[in-house]
Amino acid sequence: xxxxxxxxxxxxxxxxxxxxxxxxxxxxxxxxxxxxxxxxxxxxxxxxxxxxxxxxxxxxxxxxxxxxxxxxxxxxxxxxxxxxxxxxxxxxxxxxxxxxxxxxxxxxxxxxxxxxxxxxxxxxxxxxxxxxxxxxxxxxxxxxxxxxxxxxxxxxxxxxxxxxxxxxxxxxxxxxxxxxxxxxxxxxxxxxxxxxxxxxxxxxxxxxxxxxxxxxxxxxxxxxxxxxxxxxxxxxxxxxxxxxxxxxxxxxxxxxxxxxxxxxxxxxxxxxxxxxxxxxxxxxxxxxxxxxxxxxxxxxxxxxxxxxxxxxxxxxxxxxxxxxxxxxxxxxxxxxxxxxxxxxxxxxxxxxxxxxxxxxxxxxxxxxxxxxxxxxxxxxxxxxxxxxxxxxxxxxxxxxxxxxx
Numbered sequence: 001x002x003x004x005x006x007x008x009x010x011x012x013x014x015x016x017x018x019x020x021x022x023x024x025x026x027x028x029x030x031x032x033x034x035x036x037x038x039x040x041x042x043x044x045x046x047x048x049x050x051x052x053x054x055x056x057x058x059x060x061x062x063x064x065x066x067x068x069x070x071x072x073x074x075x076x077x078x079x080x081x082x083x084x085x086x087x088x089x090x091x092x093x094x095x096x097x098x099x100x101x102x103x104x105x106x107x108x109x110x111x112x113x114x115x116x117x118x119x120x121x122x123x124x125x126x127x128x129x130x131x132x133x134x135x136x137x138x139x140x141x142x143x144x145x146x147x148x149x150x151x152x153x154x155x156x157x158x159x160x161x162x163x164x165x166x167x168x169x170x171x172x173x174x175x176x177x178x179x180x181x182x183x184x185x186x187x188x189x190x191x192x193x194x195x196x197x198x199x200x201x202x203x204x205x206x207x208x209x210x211x212x213x214x215x216x217x218x219x220x221x222x223x224x225x226x227x228x229x230x231x232x233x234x235x236x237x238x239x240x241x242x243x244x245x246x247x248x249x250x251x252x253x254x255x256x257x258x259x260x261x262x263x264x265x266x267x268x269x270x271x272x273x274x275x276x277x278x279x280x281x282x283x284x285x286x287x288x289x290x291x292x293x294x295x296x297x298x299x300x301x302x303x304x305x306x307x308x309x310x311x312x313x314x315x316x317x318x319x320x321x322x323x324x325x326x327x328x329x330x331x332x333x334x335x336x337x338x339x340x341x342x343x344x345x346x347x348x349x350x351x352x353x354x355x356x357x358x359x360x361x362x363x364x365x366x367x368x369x370x371x372x373x374x375x376x377x378x379x380x381x382x383x384x385x386x387x388x389x390x391x392x393x394x395x396x397x398x399x400x401x402x403x404x405x
Contacts, residue, residue: 137200139207141193143322144245146279148288150191150320154204161204167191170205172212178224179233181315189238189317190215211320218323226330230262241329242317246275249348254328256352259335269338271307279318280305344369346378 139157141150151163168186175184187208192215196207219238227237240261248254264271274294280303281290300306305314321329339359340350344366351362369378 135200136197137202139196139198141191141196141211141320143193143325144242144319145193146282146288146319147186147188147191148282151204152288154207157198158201159198159204159207160201163204163207166203166205166208170208170212172209173216175235178238179227179235184316186316187212189235189242189320191320192218193320193322219326223326223330230330230332236313237329238321238326239313239317241321241325242319243271243273243275243314244328245319245321245325246278247273247350248325248328249350251324253340253350254325255331255333256335256337257340257350258328258332260337260340260352262332263336263338265312267338268311270309270311271313273307274299276305276307276314276318277301277303279314341366342377344378345380346373347380 137157137159139153139159141153145153147167148164150167154163167188170187173187173190175187175190176182191208191211194211194214196210198207198210219234223237224234227234230237232240240258243261244254244257247257261271261273277294277298278290280301281294281298282288283305284301284303299308302309304310305318307314335352336354337352338354339356339362340352341359341362343349343351346369351365353359353362366378370376373379
C-alpha cells in the first residue's frame with residue numbers, strides 16, 4: 001500500500017507537520033523549472049480500531065503525504081514551448097505538432113510544388129532547337145563505269161584515299177567465290193553502280209564497302225543459278241553483263257546483245273566487241289577513258305582483252321554493270337543472232353542479223369551514213385531518243401572494219 005494513497009484513513013497531522021509540508025513545497029517550487037499548482041489536500045480524521053491481542057511495533061516515521069509532482073525528462077536542446085503536464089502530452093509529440101513545425105512543413109511542401117510547376121512550365125514553353133543533320137555527299141556511280149573512272153568520281157567528291165588501291169580487294173567479297181580465277185587483280189565488275197550518301201571527306205574504302213554490299217544484294221542465288229543453267233560461272237556471267245552495259249545504248253537491245261555473246265561463245269567465234277579493246281587501251285596507257293576512234297593498229301593490240309584476236313570472254317569484267325545488264329546476261333533473248341551493228345539513223349539502236357551477208361549489208365548502210373555526216377557518226381534526227389553524249393558504236397566496226405565472222 002502506498003504511503004501517498006489518500007483513500008485510506010490516517011491520523012490527523014499536527015500544525016508542525018503542516019508547516020513542514022508547506023516549507024517542503026516551497027523548496028521544491030524554487031528548484032522545479034515548471035510551475036506546478038499544488039493540489040488541495042484535505043486532512044482526513046480516521047480512528048483506527050484498537051488491537052488488543054496482537055502487539056504492534058511502533059511504526060517508522062512516515063513522511064507526511066505531500067503532493068505528487070510530475071517528472072519532466074530533461075531536454076537535449078531547448079524547446080520553444082513546453083507541454084502542459086496537466087494535458088498529458090509527451091515532449092516529442094508536442095514538438096512535432098507545434099505551430100512552428102507545421103509552418104516549416106507547409107513551407108517545404110509549397111517549395112516542392114513551386115519547383116514542379118516551374119519545371120513543367122519550362123518544359124512546355126521551351127522547344128529544343130532541331131539538330132541539323134550532318135551534311136551528306138551524294139556520290140553518283142553510273143552504270144558501266146570502270147574502277148579507274150570511279151576513282152575520278154571519288155576524287156571529285158573529295159573522298160579521302162586512293163580508290164584504285166581500295167578497290168583491289170576487300171574482306172567483304174572474294175572474287176574466287178564467284179568462280180574468278182586465282183590471282184584476279186581487282187574487284188572490277190563487283191563495284192555496284194548506284195548513288196551513295198557519304199559523309200564529306202569519308203574514306204574511299206567506305207564507298208567500296210557500300211558498293212560491295214549493294215552488289216551482294218543484287219547478285220545472289222538467282223543469278224548464280226542462272227549462270228549454271230547457261231554453263232558459265234557467276235563471274236563469267238558478270239563479265240557478259242559488263243560488256244552488255246558498255247555495248248547497249250537502249251534498254252531493248254540488252255538481252256539481244258547478251259544472246260549474240262552466248263551464241264558466239266557456243267560456236268567458239270571471236271566476240272569482236274570493240275568495247276573490250278577500249279578497255280585494253282585504257283589499261284595499257286593508264287588512262288580512265290579513251291574517246292578516240294580505234295586505229296588499225298589498236299584493233300590488233302596484243303591484249304587478252306582484244307576480243308577480235310582472242311576467242312572467248314576477256315579475263316575480267318570490263319565495267320561495273322547495273323541491274324538491267326545483269327538481268328540481260330542472266331536471261332538472254334531467245335534469238336539466233338550472231339552479228340549486230342549500229343543503226344544508220346544514229347539513234348543508238350543496233351541492227352541484228354543471223355548471217356554474215358546480212359551483217360555486211362547493215363555495215364554498208366552505216367558507213368554510208370557516216371560518209372554523209374562528213375566522216376562522223378550519224379546524228380539522230382529523233383527528238384526523244386538518240387545516242388548518249390560521248391557514246392560511240394562499239395563491237396561491230398571501227399574505221400570501216402566489220403566484226404570478224
